[in-house]
Amino acid sequence: MSPEEKNIKPTIPLKLLVDKKKTRVLAAEATSDFVNVLLSFLTLPLGTVVRVTKNHPGSIGCMNNLYQSIEQLSADNFCTKACQSILLSPRNPIALVCKNLKLNIDDTSNGKCFYCSNKYYCSGRKSHYPNTKCTCGGIADREMSEGSQPSDPECFVKRRTMCVITDDLQVLPGNPISLVKVLCNLGFSDVDQVEELSVDVGLDELLDLNSGVVCVDNLYRTVESLDLEWLAISKNEIINAGVLKQYKCKNHPLQFPDAKTISNLLDPRSPTGCDDCFGRFMEGPHLFVVSDNLIVTPLSSPSSISFLKELNVPLNDIEEKEETIRETEALALLKASLTSSALNNCFKSSGNQKFNKRNKISKIQNLPRGGT
Ligand SMILES: [Zn+2]
Incomplete structure (x- = not known):
């Protein structure tokens, strides 16, 4: 890749449907690349949402x-030290799926992790956070890729999926019937009142999509009702991503489900490298x-x-x-x-x-x- 190509920021094309008179966006027609980015919002840990939006309005x-x-x-x-990092840069439970996104606002989903330095007699134990103590007494500090990149990566929805997305983030099948319903609900009876506008969405535009709890609730509900044929992974992994057991809190009053197990993953909170999940972040008794x-x-x-x-x-x-x-x-x-x-x-x-x-x-x- 040439230096010029490296400096080109990735974008996703989006077709906006705009009201001619009021100049407001009514809906958008999007490909699977954009729909995948939207669905990835549902898998983001709350700490990540705060971190990536804190310098943006709202x-x-x-x-x-x-x-x-x-x-x-x-x-x-x-x-x-890793306890603070886990809270400030929490790991997306399905980061390996998200690293295939064309635009990814979560820089922790980069597929990198740290392997134990005792590579000859330790069985590939690893951590998402540097300098984690390993059960063998070594330190996980060798940064490597966590998984191999598939040749035709899919994320959440299958490739070539087209969708209609409403202003409040409902995701509907991309067909004329969906569009008619959306426009009628907005009070439009004449398609000539609507114009098409092509835009390219980059990371800056995505970070400005701080959509509010109500819109994210709409997104969640529409994924619940999506036909399974649209999805490239199980629906439960998107709407109930859970928490990796190495980052769960013991005695937490909200019992989040376990995320998909990652083998050989160390608990970076344990000061001793103990194999059991440590279960707490703060040193007591403060x-x-x-x-x-x-x-x-x-x-x-x-x-x-x-x-x-x-x-x-x-x-x-x-x-x-x-x-x-x-x-x-x-x-x-x-x-x-x-x-x-x-x-x-x-x-x-x-x-x-x-x-x-x-x-x-x-x-x-x-x-x-x-x-x-
Ligand atoms: Zn080790």
């Missing part, structure tokens, strides 16, 4: 605050303060005082209340984190007079937040 609830907090915590809060909008800081006397000053409320108005996080609360917290404030929305149902008083406190100290 934000995902208060997840940016949580991400920045993890970035700013010192390494001694974590079991190993305590933290978590604000309503998910800013996490280590609990220390100076930070507690500054936190109380920021609240700017009479000390008599502050009370202690214990909460237990079970599955219901964990789901509510996740949902609230993706939309607006987190702790207030999660725990307001358990409110009483005392909570109402604290609710006022949170409103005072909340920082401005982005939309969905």
Whole structure:
């Protein structure tokens, strides 16, 4: 490949259907290359979504605050250096499928991993994160490709698939009937009111597609209803990608399914190279303060005082209340984190007079937040 060819950024052609009068995009006609990119959004870990969109307009609830907090915590809060890397650059559970994408916003899905340095007497143990301790006592630091590249790579949908994509990310079969339904739903009765516009989509345009929870929900539902004949891999791998067991949390209230097993994969969180999945990220027993909008800081006397000053409320108005996080609360917290404030929305149902008083406190100290 010549230097000039290396500098050419890949793009995917897309045909937009535009309203002549209102100059808005009504829908798009796309090939399998673009549909694959859209479906890959459903497999992205939340940390990746925050990382790749944080410098673009809009934000995902208060997840940016949580991400920045993890970035700013010192390494001694974590079991190993890799623990922080896993949270900030989490591994897509089906990264080997995503590396075949024509445009990939997730740079961790590059098919690279690190093999144990004891290559002559260790049986090919590997890690997605450098310098992981191996069970044999060696260190996984030899960067190599994790899998071979198929000659005709398919990702999620079969090649030569054509789709109609609505503005709110519903994916429909690419045929005139789908188009008629979409246009009629938008109030169009005359096809002459619609114009075609050809564009090339690159990584910059994709990162601006910060689509919001509602649109991603539409995308998820349409994949649920897609005919299996369209798909190149199992539908469950797309809509229920799960978590690799080497990165799961023990005792997590939300029981995510195991992702497809990768043989010989080490747990980079284990300081000793222990073969069992280690199951935690943070070194204990540290305590933290978590604000309503998910800013996490280590609990220390100076930070507690500054936190109380920021609240700017009479000390008599502050009370202690214990909460237990079970599955219901964990789901509510996740949902609230993706939309607006987190702790207030999660725990307001358990409110009483005392909570109402604290609710006022949170409103005072909340920082401005982005939309969905
Ligand atoms: Zn080894």
